Amino acid sequence: MKKKVLVGMSGGVDSTVTSILLQKEGYEVEGVYMKLHQKPGYHEENFAKAQRVGEYLGVKVHFLDLSEEFDKQVYNYFVDSYKQGLTPNPCVMCNRTIKFGKMVEFADSIGADHVATGHYIKCDGEFIYAADDPNKDQSYFLCEVKKEVLPRLLFPLGTWVKKDVKAYAANIEVLKDFATQRESSEICFVENTYDEVLAKHMDIDMPGETVDTEGNVVGTHKGYMHYTIGKRRGFFVDGAHDPHFVLDIKPETNQIVVGTKEKLEEHEFEVKQINLFKDLTEFDCMVKVRYRTTAVPCHVSINDGKARVTLEEPVFGLAKGQIAAFYEADKLIGGGVIC
Numbered sequence: 090m091k092k093k094v095l096v097g098m099s100g101g102v103d104s105t106v107t108s109i110l111l112q113k114e115g116y117e118v119e120g121v122y123m124k125l126h127q128k129p130g131y132h133e134e135n136f137a138k139a140q141r142v143g144e145y146l147g148v149k150v151h152f153l154d155l156s157e158e159f160d161k162q163v164y165n166y167f168v169d170s171y172k173q174g175l176t177p178n179p180c181v182m183c184n185r186t187i188k189f190g191k192m193v194e195f196a197d198s199i200g201a202d203h204v205a206t207g208h209y210i211k212c213d214g215e216f217i218y219a220a221d222d223p224n225k226d227q228s229y230f231l232c233e234v235k236k237e238v239l240p241r242l243l244f245p246l247g248t249w250v251k252k253d254v255k256a257y258a259a260n261i262e263v264l265k266d267f268a269t270q271r272e273s274s275e276i277c278f279v280e281n282t283y284d285e286v287l288a289k290h291m292d293i294d295m296p297g298e299t300v301d302t303e304g305n306v307v308g309t310h311k312g313y314m315h316y317t318i319g320k321r322r323g324f325f326v327d328g329a330h331d332p333h334f335v336l337d338i339k340p341e342t343n344q345i346v347v348g349t350k351e352k353l354e355e356h357e358f359e360v361k362q363i364n365l366f367k368d369l370t371e372f373d374c375m376v377k378v379r380y381r382t383t384a385v386p387c388h389v390s391i392n393d394g395k396a397r398v399t400l401e402e403p404v405f406g407l408a409k410g411q412i413a414a415f416y417e418a419d420k421l422i423g424g425g426v427i428c
C-alpha cells in the first residue's frame with residue numbers, strides 16, 4: 090500500500106515542488122494550509138495557491154486554523170521577549186510547536202505516515218543534517234523539534250538548490266507563475282518592521298539612558314526594545330570616536346549598556362530549554378549562536394537542565410533569548426536558548 094504523506098503547503102514554490110516530487114516518488118499526498126497569523130489578505134491568497142497545487146496533483150488540501158495556538162506559542166513569545174529585553178527566534182518555536190507539533194498531530198488524525206515541508210534540510214529519520222545548499226540551509230531552525238517526530242519527517246529539497254527548484258516549477262505550464270513570485274519575508278507575521286509589530290503591544294517611543302560598563306551615562310537611545318546585543322546603530326554616545334555596540338539591555342531601567350567591539354567577545358555561556366537528538370551530558374561539538382554565522386568548536390557540559398558551553402574560539406555578541414544549535418559536522422544534534 091502507498092504511504093501517505095501530509096505536506097505543509099504554503100502556496101510557495103518550495104512546498105509546491107516538494108509535493109510534486111513526493112507524488113512522483115509514489116507517496117499518496119495530502120496537503121494542509123495552516124492559518125497562523127492575522128496578516129490581512131494573506132491567507133485568502135496563499136490558500137488559493139495551495140488549492141491550485143492540490144488541483145494540479147489531484148489531491149486534497151486541508152485548511153487548518155492554528156491562529157490561536159500560533160498566537161500563544163509564537164507571536165506572544167516574540168512580543169514578550171522584546172518586552173523582557175531578549176532576542177527571540179519565532180521560527181524555531183513555530184517549528185517545535187506548530188509545524189512539527191500541531192501539524193504532526195493533524196497528520197495522525199488523517200492517518201498520514203509522514204509529514205513533509207519545503208524546508209532546505211536533510212533528515213535520515215534519526216538526525217537532521219544541513220542542506221547541500223549552504224545559502225538555503227534551514228537546519229538551525231529545527232534544533233528544538235522533538236526527537237520523537239524525526240522518523241516521520243521528509244524533506245525532499247535537502248539536496249536541491251533554489252534555482253533548480255524554481256526552474257522545475259517554471260517547466261510546469263499551469264504552475265509557472267510560482268517560479269517568479271516574490272519570496273516570503275523572514276518572519277511570516279512581520280509585514281514591514283519588528284517595530285510595527287511591537288508598537289501594537291507596548292509604547293515603543295521611550296527615550297532612555299545609554300550607559301557604559303561602569304554605569305556612567307554616556308548618551309541616549311530610543312527605547313530599550315529597539316535593540317539587540319551586538320547592534321551598533323540607532324543610539325547616541327557623546328564624544329565617542331570608536332564605534333560602540335550594545336552589550337546589554339536593561340528593561341527595568343530602560344537603559345542600554347554600550348562599549349567597544351572587544352567587550353562583545355564571549356568565551357562561554359549558558360543554554361536552557363535544551364533539546365537533544367542524542368543522549369549526551371558532556372560532549373565536544375560545533376555551535377552556531379545565530380542563523381547566519383559560522384559554527385565554532387566548543388565543549389558542552391549539561392547539569393540540572395542547563396548547558397555550559399565553553400568556546401574554543403570567541404564569538405562576538407551573544408544575544409540572550411537567541412538559539413544555540415549544536416552540530417557534529419553537518420549533523421544537527423540539538424540546541425537550546427542562550428540565557
Ligand SMILES: Nc1ncnc2c1ncn2[C@@H]1O[C@H](COP(=O)(O)OP(=O)(O)OP(=O)(O)O)[C@@H](O)[C@H]1O
Nearest residue numbers: 097098099101102103104121122123206207208273
Ligand atoms: N502557512 C503554512 N501552511 C502550511 N505549510 C507551511 C506554511 N508556512 C510554511 N509552511 C511549510 O514550511 C516550509 C518552510 O517555510 P518557510 O516559511 O521557510 O517557507 P519558504 O522557504 O518560503 O517555502 P515556500 O516556498 O514553500 O513558501 C514551507 O516550504 C512549507 O512546507
